[in-house]
Amino acid sequence: MIPPEDQPLLSIAGLGLAIGRATILRDISLSVARGEAVGIIGESGSGKSMFARTLLGLLPRHSRTSGTAHFEQHDLLALSNAEYRDLRGRRIGFIPQDPVAAYNPTLTVGRQINEPNEFHPPRASETRQTAAEMLESVAISEPEKRARQHPFELSGGMLQRGLIASAMTLKPSLLIADEPTTALDVTTQAGIVDLLVAMQASHGMALLLISHDLALVSNVCSRIIVLYRGAIVEAGSTEQIVGVPQHTYTRALLDATPTLESAT
Numbered sequence: 560m561i562p563p564e565d566q567p568l569l570s571i572a573g574l575g576l577a578i579g580r581a582t583i584l585r586d587i588s589l590s591v592a593r594g595e596a597v598g599i600i601g602e603s604g605s606g607k608s609m610f611a612r613t614l615l616g617l618l619p620r621h622s623r624t625s626g627t628a629h630f631e632q633h634d635l636l637a638l639s640n641a642e643y644r645d646l647r648g649r650r651i652g653f654i655p656q657d658p659v660a661a662y663n664p665t666l667t668v669g670r671q672i673n674e675p676n677e678f679h680p681p682r683a684s685e686t687r688q689t690a691a692e693m694l695e696s697v698a699i700s701e702p703e704k705r706a707r708q709h710p711f712e713l714s715g716g717m718l719q720r721g722l723i724a725s726a727m728t729l730k731p732s733l734l735i736a737d738e739p740t741t742a743l744d745v746t747t748q749a750g751i752v753d754l755l756v757a758m759q760a761s762h763g764m765a766l767l768l769i770s771h772d773l774a775l776v777s778n779v780c781s782r783i784i785v786l787y788r789g790a791i792v793e794a795g796s797t798e799q800i801v802g803v804p805q806h807t808y809t810r811a812l813l814d815a816t817p818t819l820e821s822a823t
Contacts, residue, residue: 567590567591567592567593568591568592568593568595568630568631568732568733568765569589569590569591569614569628569629569630569733569765569767570590570627570628570629570630571587571588571589571590571626571627571628571629572588572626572627573586573587573588573625573626573627574586574587574588574610574613574624574625574626574627574628575587575624575625575626576606576609576610576613576618576622576623576624576625576789577622577623578618578619578621578622578623579621582789583606583609583789584606584609584610584613584789584790585789585790586626586790586791587610587626587790587791588626588791589784589791589794591733591765591767592765593732593763593765594759594763594764594765595765595766595781595782596759596765596766596768596779596780596781596782597765597766597767597768597780597781597782597783597784598768598769598770598776598777598779598780598782598783598784598797599611599767599768599769599770599784599786600770600771600772600773600776600783600784600785600786600812601771601785601786601787601812602771602812603771604788605786605787605788605789606786606788606789606790607737607738607769607770607771607786608656608737608738608769609789610769610786611653611735611737611767611769613628613635614628614630614635614651614735614767615643615647615651615653615735616635616638616640616643616646616647624636630646630650630651630733631650631732633646644678648675648678648726648729648731649675649729649731650731650732650733651731651732651733651734651735652726652727652729652731652733652734652735652764653726653734653735653736653737654719654722654723654726654734654735654736654737654739655722655737656737656738656739656741656742657741657742658715658718658719658721658722658742658743659710659715659718659742661718661722662710662718663710664709664710664711665709666709667706667707667708667709668690668694668705668706668707668708668709668710668713668718668721669690669691669694669705669706669707670690671710671721671725672690672693672694672706672721672722672724672725672728673689673690673693673725673728674725675725675726675728675729676688676728676729688728689706690702690706691703691705691706693721693724693725693727693728694706694720694721694724696724696727697720697721697723697724697754697758698720698754699717699720699721699724705717705721714747715742715743715747716743716747716750716751719739719740719742719743719747719751720751720754722739723739723751723754723755723758727758727762730762730764731764732764732765733764733765733766733767734755734758734759734764734765734766734767735767735769736755736766736767736768736769737769738769738770738771739751739755739768739770740752740770740772740775741770741771748775752775752778752779755768755779756779766779766780768780772816773801773812773813773816774816776797777797777800777801780797781796781797782794782795782796782797783795783796783797783800783801785800785806785808785809785812787806787808792806792808792809793805793806793808793809801813
């Protein structure tokens with residue numbers, strides 16, 4: 560028997576998803592090791608976000624899943640809503656793609672960032688950070704002031720850093736980041752990517768980075784999985800996917816990636 564510490568943190572086999580008559584995901588099989596960074600790449604409509612929502616138990620009604628998805632000792636496809644709520648935030652962190660839409664405009668940033676602490680009562684051995692301390696951990700200046708402000712008073716980059724702080728506060732073993740830099744300018748994107756890499760290294764967590772941006776994913780992840788129309792068309796090391804892609808769709812994604820030469 561393989562010791563638990565040597566087993567994949569996330570193991571998925573033959574995962575399928577259908578909503579009504581539409582097939583969204585087909586025969587998805589992959590694994591993520593503890594502490595590993597894996598990229599899920601594909602254009603809009605490829606099924607990336609629905610894949611993330613399947614793992615998080617955030618599917619719409621009338622959804623049908625097939626296959627298996629195991630995380631730690633949990634069978635994700637068999638969990639109740641209450642069991643999923645306990646798992647999200649505590650063991651699986653999530654960063655949505657739109658930092659503005661993710662916040663309630665009527666509540667302070669600090670109150671919303673602190674929600675994981677409020678939802679998951681602390682254990683006796685745990686010391687929980689305040690919202691200001693969480694903001695400080697992601698290099699936001701004047702964190703106490705920012706915690707008292709409302710979302711419209713902060714920049715998109717600050718809001719995204721706040722979401723990262725909130726996702727990391729309970730030290731999850733897996734962080735799912737769904738297009739975490741889409742709504743940000745290039746300079747801010749670079750800062751967010753650097754922060755994700757630093758947080759992953761310092762916490763020893765696994766990272767599942769979902770993006771349409773192959774250049775971004777290749778700078779962060781050791782392996783890349785390419786989705787097209789809800790199915791995996793290519794998977795391998797970053798060096799292999801970027802250097803010697805086998806599938807025509809992967810080559811098209813590479814051709815569409817901006818370079819310094821194409822920008823001049």
